[in-house]
Amino acid sequence: MSLNPQQMQNTRNELQANFERTGLSKEQVASDLHISMAKLDRLFSLDQQSLNDPWILRNYLLEKVAANGQDPVPFTALSGDWHRHWFLNSDLIDNRQMSAGDY
Numbered sequence: 001m002s003l004n005p006q007q008m009q010n011t012r013n014e015l016q017a018n019f020e021r022t023g024l025s026k027e028q029v030a031s032d033l034h035i036s037m038a039k040l041d042r043l044f045s046l047d048q049q050s051l052n053d054p055w056i057l058r059n060y061l062l063e064k065v066a067a068n069g070q071d072p073v074p075f076t077a078l079s080g081d082w083h084r085h086w087f088l089n090s091d092l093i094d095n096r097q098m099s100a101g102d103y
Contacts, residue, residue, distance in 0.1 A: 007077040008046055015044055015057065017073040022064040033060060035098050050099035052092045055082050059093065 003011065019029070030040045033056065042048045043057045058078045065072040083090040091097075 003046075003077050011054070011075065011077050012044065012046055014073050014075050014078070015054075015061065018058075018061040018065050019044070021068060021070040021072065022061060023068050024064060029057075029060070033057070033096065033098060039098070048099075051087060052089050053098050054078060055088060055093045056096050056098060060096070 019026075022029075026037065026040055030037050033040070035043075039048075040057075043053055046054060048054060055078060058075060059082075062072050082088050082093050
């Protein structure tokens with residue numbers, strides 16, 4: 001699945017808004033997800049090759065927003081049940097297994 005430019009921008013904005021609602025630092029997010037800061041930056045900018053990784057970040061942020069007592073900003077493109085998207089590996093997403101490397 002590829003997103004059009006407007007969907008890409010909306011998703012970047014939604015990731016950032018939800019990150020802000022977590023109250024966490026980017027360093028904490030990267031540590032929790034066992035990824036480098038460089039990879040996290042690529043995820044927030046959607047400059048990541050793996051289609052699974054943004055969903056892992058999305059799910060993590062939604063969990064942390066709820067834990068912080070906030071209502072999440074709804075995702076418009078990264079929405080619904082990832083188990084129903086044939087192009088995603090739901091096992092990797094469920095287990096928060098980011099792709100290898102910083103690409």
